[in-house]
Amino acid sequence: MPTTGLPVVAVLAEREPPVVERLAGAARVLRVGERDLAGALAEADVLLVWDFLTSALPEAWPERGGPRWVHTASAGVDRLLFSPLRESDTLVTNSRGVFERPIAEYVAGLVLAMAKDLPGTLERQRSREWRHRVTESVAGTRAVVVGGGPVGRAVARLLGALGLRADLVSRTARDGDPEFGRVHGFGDLAGLLPAADWVVCAAPLTEQTADMFDAAAFARMKRGARFVNVGRGPLVVEDDLLDALRTGTLGGAALDVFRQEPLPADSPLWDAPGLLVSPHMSGDTRSWLDDLADVFLGNFERWVAGRPLLNIVDKELGYVPVAGRPGAAPRTEEGTP
Missing domain, CATH: 3.40.50.720 (NAD(P)-binding Rossmann-like Domain)
Incomplete structure (x- = not known):
């Protein structure tokens, strides 16, 4: 943790997303592109993969340590499930509910x-x-x-x-x-x-x-x-x-x-x-960026408070197993925009 006591959130995004401004005062934010990702991962508590089509994460992931929580602004998580991350204790969450x-x-x-x-x-x-x-x-x-x-x-x-x-x-x-x-x-x-x-x-x-x-x-x-x-x-x-x-x-x-x-x-x-x-746009509506920010920020509040996170990915299955409601199917698979 930094001396300010604020968690360090690395945001992988070439352009500044709406979530950065909304984290002001709650976290020390490192908004980075792919070139600077490795340095940010060395000190980040949380990684928000806003540019979710990136392929830079496996090479940038540190040999030891790394963020305790990785969140992707997508439903699909296949780009995140490389061996070091899959085998680590790092939690992975996705943006189920937006798409x-x-x-x-x-x-x-x-x-x-x-x-x-x-x-x-x-x-x-x-x-x-x-x-x-x-x-x-x-x-x-x-x-x-x-x-x-x-x-x-x-x-x-x-x-x-x-x-x-x-x-x-x-x-x-x-x-x-x-x-x-x-x-x-x-x-x-x-x-x-x-x-x-x-x-x-x-x-x-x-x-x-x-x-x-x-x-x-x-x-x-x-x-x-x-x-x-x-x-x-x-x-x-x-x-x-x-x-x-x-x-x-x-x-x-x-x-x-x-x-x-x-x-x-x-x-x-x-x-x-x-x-x-069509160019990978089926889930993207006019409000989708704000909706993605809402999902992350809601989970970030839970993380800071020490409460269980939502949308936790089973890194072996490759999707979010969802506990069923009474009378519902016990598990469902997460779709992938």
Whole structure:
């Protein structure tokens, strides 16, 4: 601890986020970029990873010691779970609670856009072509939502409100879920894909989920089905997705996350038939930066007071295990914006 008695909070951010000003008087804040991160970690009690797409943390992490608590301004924590941090006593928390509803709304918008052919309407408007068409109804179609945490549950809930029949797939199967009844395990996915009209991936990136959507998975899907990924880019084998779109195995797809971000200008995904590309924005609303600050500051108050932190990540599982309410499922998985 510094002589002032204030905890030292290192904030990894190239630009000053709103949280810095709000910490004034409660902490000694070291706002640093990637170049100065290693020096800040040597004296920090807390690290706030505001620039959550950074890859600088493993190299900068000290051989001994380090912050006692690391918080990321994201739901996904795969970039934080390098061996020294995973094996340390450092607590890791995430920003669960900020992204669930916005991502669900974004997915619902994508489903409606593909069903109603809004890309085709915009294309014909630009060419001043008046061409009447018929479109699809989403009510009564079936969706498989992969990822049983708060994001996946919010997606399945909102799709259900649109009249879709949503099957939820989580790490482990369980019955008696208060909302969805049966929650399927990953082992059930292969059997669910052939009946799905929509497949939405909102799973965390773990050793178990990496590359889970590959050529074999796309081949199992109903011809003409649509695929959406709002989880993590490495959940999808992108070359296999391209093949599925080019051959018509898939009727369309939407990707908000990619193996390489930003997506290179020469990537064939930009021109893939029937593919909607968005730049990792599904969870970002106009208030999201202030919302992220609120989550951290609420936890910081708990940390200073010696109270248990919220959103503690199980560093072995790779997500936040959430204790169930009476009658609820005992554990759910955290989704990943």
